[in-house]
Amino acid sequence: MAKQEKIVVIGAGLCGTLLAIHLAQRGYEVSLHEQRADMRKMEVEGGRSINLALSSRGLMALERVGLKDEVLTHCIPMHGRMIHSVAGDLRLSRYSGRDDEYINSVSRGGLNMALLDKADSFPNLTIHFEQKCTHVALETATATFLDAQGNSHVVVGDLLIGTDGAGSAVRRSMMAQSTKLLFNFxxxxxxxxxxxxxxxxxxxxxxxxxxxxLHIWPRGAYMMIALPNEDGSFTVTMFHPYEGEAGFNTLDTPAKVRAFFATHYADVLPHLIDLDADYAANPVGTLGTIKCYPWEAYGKSLIMGDAAHAIVPFYGQGMNAAFEDVRVFDELIDEFDGNWAQIFHAFSEHRPTNTNAIADLAIDNFTEMQDKVDDEDFIKKRRLEMILEDRFPDYYSKYSLVTFKPELSYAEAMSKGRRQDEFLLDLVSREEVDHLDLEAVLRAVQAL
Amino acid sequence: MAKQEKIVVIGAGLCGTLLAIHLAQRGYEVSLHEQRADMRKMEVEGGRSINLALSSRGLMALERVGLKDEVLTHCIPMHGRMIHSVAGDLRLSRYSGRDDEYINSVSRGGLNMALLDKADSFPNLTIHFEQKCTHVALETATATFLDAQGNSHVVVGDLLIGTDGAGSAVRRSMMAQSTKLLFNFxxxxxxxxxxxxxxxxxxxxxxxxxxxxLHIWPRGAYMMIALPNEDGSFTVTMFHPYEGEAGFNTLDTPAKVRAFFATHYADVLPHLIDLDADYAANPVGTLGTIKCYPWEAYGKSLIMGDAAHAIVPFYGQGMNAAFEDVRVFDELIDEFDGNWAQIFHAFSEHRPTNTNAIADLAIDNFTEMQDKVDDEDFIKKRRLEMILEDRFPDYYSKYSLVTFKPELSYAEAMSKGRRQDEFLLDLVSREEVDHLDLEAVLRAVQAL
Structure with missing residues (x-):
């Protein structure tokens, strides 16, 4: 059924394209604008594309647009963290005690292209590539774009939604009206x-x-990780400080890099075939968290996804959180029966609590992955959690609450998970895991 | 003794002018640039100017440039909070149990003009008014200004310091290089x-x-305060929400405003002679906190004062914190013997902890002033603190630690003060103040 409203969506990345599909499914006229060219028409280096961890929250949103099964065929299940010691010993730390709970390595580009193809199937959804947003009038849902030929286009919608990522032009317009909108940032x-x-x-x-x-080389103040790609390759990511002995600014010649890897990442060095070239060619990216409030202005304009809440990648939840935004937003359209001022307001009032929670959890995991996965009590706690999850279908570790239980909000998962962690870490520091009364532990955890 | 370096200071408000005087005293060539015209040549409405609370930290900084005594002659001592109940009853809650500890109401304009006059007395300090900063090159300490005639001026310094307030152009330049400077904001x-x-x-x-x-009309979710001016007038400030029954957006006609005041601020209504005109003419201002890090870039450019840490006014510490910035900075010039990269780095690394503390304390006081000054346990705690301060020269309440003990940093004052508050509130909720063993209370507080 065709709906009256025209909705302008800015940014055809993962979040914006999924959002546009949801809105098109509902019959709205959707105009989706993307700064870059159509990635489906570009030459891409096979397999080397960046990969992401897709888990239950993201899959739940993909299911609503009928894409879950297709996407899963291109995913590589990752059942746990494979921890590489300095000596090269390997230890698998499973993500869950249940076999059907795992995360998926997926190609960002491949997933985005699948979403774009789906978007193309709706006659009421048009995608405009190479349209750089240069100005947004929040009050009137109006955006100005510059195309590749240098021509300016003004697009007026009934509503405007910015899914234009961490550097969002829509959020910048909100920032420019800080005192009027009381815009926290x-x-x-x-x-x-x-x-x-x-x-x-x-x-x-x-x-x-x-x-x-998901491979990890945890080294205390720095680490490296690797995720598998469909073609047999792995995308490896170094997370290092800028300064100091292991700093990117210090490791500034191929010789220094090789010497460092030979000492600290020796087991993987023979597999890093193009180390010198990769290290020289690939830039050092920043790791930032962005929070803001409100996400809507004048009941006409809204931001979601990274535009509203960029997070660090250490919980593997950036894309999942953005997809969950779309699912929650879609549910609000039903709840408020298409009253957009109410939908925007409710989304802006309630959703940030949850994205703030996953932002904070992701920061916590930065320390955990670098420094805690090798800690004795941490290992004991994870072992106890695996046993509990295997034995009790209702038990979920903090990691599982966040990753495998999408019906629980991030804020609830954080609150419950942190209490559990504190209790279990205290328990394993005092008692042997094998001597515990598991039923009693479960009851104690449930009573927290 | 003349020094080599030329220092460009942007913003000739309270902080920038005091800083420029300190630098000029040391012999540096100082170029001070202000967006507005020279306030000494403008007509000002006598006595109606905004007033601020000047206390020990600010006075300590003024003493270093020989202005303390002169400024104090224009101050009005405020010995405590005069609390006005809805029924019009008055109760004085003193700021300290010691008679020589009080805060001072001072005219912002008067103080700024005194600083500008002092600045004019240095041949190596030049002040340039009506110079709007339009661009800053942080790496080269270069600023571009637009004058009132529309002409552009480029000023190159050896160092550049932004004291240009909450809307700082220098901070905006840092923000524009966010990923390069890892600029938190x-x-x-x-x-x-x-x-x-x-x-x-x-x-x-x-x-x-x-x-x-300092008069307060505390009303739970909103309040009004009044500070005396030299000419017999008071500057009154309403702090109200935007929305709701007491909201500025609700109180939008003279009749509604008068009815509201007659109910909630009845005792002062007869004194608000120009209420209708003042209410209509004066805008609603926002109350914001700004934090950022780092404060320096490339060892060449720096921000301080409101440009680096704007806070809400509820602890009366905005100007005092900015003046303390200047004092701390001046001490670092001695400590690092004029090595500017080290001075800027040390200031940027250590000072934000303290300005973050006073920012948080000021937010706490928003609730305290609106809602707690009428609370029974709070009143008992303040009474006990007055007794302790009167009896023991070494006892300082949280308020006194922040306001009257400048040798203690804000961060230490916050940490110590909060522990004391928690202890004393618990104590007075359980025991009668008059039955307490004061020596024992002092020992317990000191042991916290």
């Missing part, structure tokens, strides 16, 4: 950055290290 | 705003309400 950068490297496939197209895991 | 607005009103002097030039107090 914060940006916080870690004093570490990241650089991507690559492990290519074997000559026969196989995986050089365990395929079905 | 937050702005947070209260959901209340403020509007200024006025109580004129009596026909004989006297004060209509108690002269030597």
């Amino acid at each position: 914060s940006q916080h950068f870690l004093r570490s950055g990241y650089k991507e490297l690559s492990i290519p496939p074997t000559t026969t197209g196989g995986y050089r290290i365990e395929k079905n895991a | 937050s702005q947070h607005f209260l959901r209340s705003g403020y509007k200024e009103l006025s109580i004129p002097p009596t026909t004989t030039g006297g004060y209509r309400i108690e002269k030597n107090a």
Whole structure:
């Protein structure tokens, strides 16, 4: 059924394209604008594309537009963290005690293209590429775009939604009206950055290290991780401080980099075939958290996804949170029966509590992944959690609450999960896991 | 002794002018640039100017440039909070149990003009008015200004310091290089705003309400305060939410305003001679907190004062914190013997902890002033603190630690003060103040 409203969506990344599909499914006239060219028409380096961890919250949103099964065929299950010690010993720390709970390595580009293809199937959804947003009039849902030929286009909607990422032009317009909108904003950068490297496939197209895991080389104040790609390669990411012995600013020659890897990442060095070239070519990216409030202005304009809440990648929840935004927003359209002022207001009032929670959890995980996964009590706690999850279908660890229980909000998962963690860490520091009365532990956890 | 370096200071408000004087005293070549015209040449409405609370931290900084005594002659001591109940009953809650500890109402304009006069006395300090900063190159300490005639001026310094207030152009330049500088930034607005009103002097030039107090009309979710001016008038400030029964957006006609005042602020209504005109003419201002880090870039450019840390006015510490910035900075010049990269770095690394503390304390006081000054346990705690301060020279309440003990940093005052408050509130909720063993209380507080 065709609806009256015209909705302008700015940014055809993962969040914006999924949002546009939801709105088109409902019959609205959707105009989706993207700064970059159509990635489906670009040459891409096979397999080397950046990958992301897709888990239950993201899958739940994809299911609403009928894309879950198709996307899953291109995913590589990762059942746990494969922890690489300095000596090269391996230890798998599972994500859940239940076999059907795991996360998925998926290609960002591949997923985005699948969403764009789906979007193209709606006659009431048009995608405009190479349209750089130069101005937004929040009050009137009007955006101005500059195309690749240097021509300016003004697009007027009934509503405007910015899904234009961490550097959002729509959010910048809100910032420019700070005192009028009482616009709260914060940006916080870690004093570490990241650089991507690559492990290519074997000559026969196989995986050089365990395929079905998220690999971690935890080293206290820095770390490296690797996620598998469909073609047999791994995308490797160094998370290092800028300064100091392990700092990107210190490791500034191929010789220094190789010497550092030979000492600290020795087991993977033979697999980093293009280390020198990758290290030289790939930039150091920043790791920042953005929070803001409100997300809506004048009942006409709204932001969601990274535009509203950019987070650091250490919980693997950036995309999942953005997809959950779309699912929650879609549910509000039903709840308020298309009254947009109410929908925007409710979304802006209630959703930030949850995205703030996952932002904070992701910061916590930065420390956990670098420094805690090797800690004795932490390992005991994870072992106890695996046993509990295996034995009791109702038990969920903090990680599982966040990752595998989308019916629970991030804020609830954080609150419950942190209480559980504190209790269990105290317990395993005092008692042997094998001597515990598991029923009693479960009851104690449930009573927290 | 003349020094080599040329220092460009942007913003000739209270902080920038005091800073410029300190630098000129040390012999540096100082170029001070102000967006507005010279306030000494403008017509000002006598006595109606905004007033501020000047206390020990601010006075300590003024003493270093020999201005303390002169400024104090224009101050009106305020010995405590004069609390006005809805029924019109008055109760004085003293700021300290010691008679020589009080805060001072001072005219912002008067103080700024005294600083500008002092600045004019240095041949190595030049002040340039009507110079709007349009661009800053942080790396090269270069600023571009637009004058009133529309001409552009480029000023190159060896160092550049932005004291250009909450809307700082220098901070904006840092923000524009966010990822390069890893520039953390937050702005947070209260959901209340403020509007200024006025109580004129009596026909004989006297004060209509108690002269030597900071008056408060605490009403739970909103309040009004009044500070005395030298000419017998008071500057009155309403702090109200934007929305709701007491909201500025609701009180939108003279009749509604008068009815509201007749019910909630009845005792002062007869003194608000120009209420209708003041209410209509004066805008609603926002109440925001700004925090950021780092404060320096490239060892060449720096921000301080409101440009680096705007706070809400509820602890009366905005100007005092900015003046303390200048004092701390001046001490660092000695400590690092003029090595500017080290001075800027040390200031940027250590000072924000303290300005963050006073920012948070000021937010706490918003609730305290509106809602707690009438609370029974709060009143008992304040009474006990007055007794302790009167009896023991070493005892300082949280308020006194912040306001009257400048040798203690804001962060230490907050930490110590909060622990004391918690202890004392618990104590007075359980025991009668008059039955307490004061020596034992002092020992317990000191042991916290």
